[in-house]
Amino acid sequence: MRKSKLSEYKMIQHLERCKGCGFCISQCPSDALYLSESVNSKGYPVAKIDEGKCTKCAICYTVCPDYVFERVKGA
Amino acid sequence: MVEKRIPQLLVEDNKFCPGCGHGNINRVVAEVLEEMGLADTTVGSLAVGCACLMMDTFGVDWIQAPHGRAAAVGVGVKRVRPECCVFTYQGDGDSLAIGLSETLYAAIRNENITAIIVNNGIFGMTGGQMAPTTLSGQRTTTSPKGRDVSITGQPLNIVNQCRQLPIGYLARGSVASAKDINKLKKYIRAAFETQMSGGGYSLVEVLSPCPTNWKMSLEKSLEHIENDVKPIYPLGEFIKKGEKTDA
Ligand SMILES: Cc1ncc(C[n+]2csc(CCOP(=O)(O)OP(=O)(O)O)c2C)c(N)n1
Ligand code: SF4
Ligand code: SF4
Ligand code: SF4
Numbered sequence: 189m190r191k192s193k194l195s196e197y198k199m200i201q202h203l204e205r206c207k208g209c210g211f212c213i214s215q216c217p218s219d220a221l222y223l224s225e226s227v228n229s230k231g232y233p234v235a236k237i238d239e240g241k242c243t244k245c246a247i248c249y250t251v252c253p254d255y256v257f258e259r260v261k262g263a
Numbered sequence: 264m265v266e267k268r269i270p271q272l273l274v275e276d277n278k279f280c281p282g283c284g285h286g287n288i289n290r291v292v293a294e295v296l297e298e299m300g301l302a303d304t305t306v307g308s309l310a311v312g313c314a315c316l317m318m319d320t321f322g323v324d325w326i327q328a329p330h331g332r333a334a335a336v337g338v339g340v341k342r343v344r345p346e347c348c349v350f351t352y353q354g355d356g357d358s359l360a361i362g363l364s365e366t367l368y369a370a371i372r373n374e375n376i377t378a379i380i381v382n383n384g385i386f387g388m389t390g391g392q393m394a395p396t397t398l399s400g401q402r403t404t405t406s407p408k409g410r411d412v413s414i415t416g417q418p419l420n421i422v423n424q425c426r427q428l429p430i431g432y433l434a435r436g437s438v439a440s441a442k443d444i445n446k447l448k449k450y451i452r453a454a455f456e457t458q459m460s461g462g463g464y465s466l467v468e469v470l471s472p473c474p475t476n477w478k479m480s481l482e483k484s485l486e487h488i489e490n491d492v493k494p495i496y497p498l499g500e501f502i503k504k505g506e507k508t509d510a
């Protein structure tokens with residue numbers, strides 16, 4: 189089977205679940221996450237990805253206590 | 264590279280506070296149960312504390328035990344339904360204060376269940392009172408000047424209590440970093456594997472932040488775990504397949 193490439197994946201975010209705790213921001217090895225100005229319906233400022241810096245390592249998936257991130261197939 | 268999908272067992276958003284370690288632990292347990300094919304045959308035993316918020320959001324079958332007695336109730340379920348995967352999920356106040364007897368006797372009898380104990384050093388749900396695990400000198404709402412161990416005795420180390428017992432698996436993990444969470448997943452998997460192979464009692468204690476009642480930012484909470492909690496409650500696997508490790 190052909191090994192799948194980085195470009196075949198994307199990170200998605202369920203921002204309605206974010207509670208703005210900042211754990212993902214402190215653990216991202218590429219400095220690709222930042223606490224944005226936007227606030228979700230729960231009233232929390234949400235963490236967003238700077239796509240240009242993101243390496244799709246999914247460390248944010250690992251640390252987020254609120255199931256915000258997923259790494260899925262598809263460009 | 265593989266996909267990283269949120270486990271389907273997490274049927275609703277969790278109800279924990281921002282930065283609460285219970286959320287990380289919930290996801291790790293859900294991942295392991297799904298990867299082991301146990302999602303439909305697992306019964307969890309809950310008693311009190313913020314753990315109980317899982318009943319609405321974590322899609323296994325649950326049974327509600329009285330405060331502290333999750334192990335006794337879980338053992339009952341396991342004895343009548345030995346084909347099921349049975350685990351307790353409790354805070355440190357619940358499992359180690361009022362429930363210490365039930366927790367310890369399940370281990371002493373080497374009951375074939377898995378215990379997950381969330382050590383956040385306090386009673387979280389009720390507002391941050393002192394727990395058996397509270398560190399010496401730690402301020403809580405019931406030890407406002409700091410825990411005085413000359414009055415309360417030393418913090419309770421459940422791993423040390425269980426180390427001499429003839430149990431299947433014993434470990435302590437943490438959710439304080441990505442590295443810790445990846446290790447924790449290995450420990451939780453090993454614990455459930457122990458149970459499903461009939462290997463006896465398995466216990467994983469998890470160091471976990473409660474930013475709300477510690478009255479700290481998540482950043483400060485993680486520093487507190489690293490600098491103050493880990494030296495008192497070291498991480499590692501202490502019993503594997505019934506054999507003591509060198510840890
Ligand atoms: C019989 C009884 N006594 C007291 C309580 C109050 N109570 C609710 S949760 C709790 C302890 C929670 O602490 P812990 O188990 O550490 O869970 P955490 O919320 O910290 O995760 C207590 C004493 C209760 N629910 N039932
Ligand atoms: S996938 Fe990795 S690089 Fe991208 S935002 Fe998440 S942690 Fe940062
Ligand atoms: S770790 Fe999750 S909840 Fe916390 S800020 Fe990042 S995305 Fe939001
Ligand atoms: S009170 Fe503490 S343990 Fe309970 S949900 Fe909030 S942060 Fe988590």
Ligand SMILES: [Mg+2]
Pocket residue numbers: 354355356381382383384385386387394
């Ligand atoms: Mg607690």
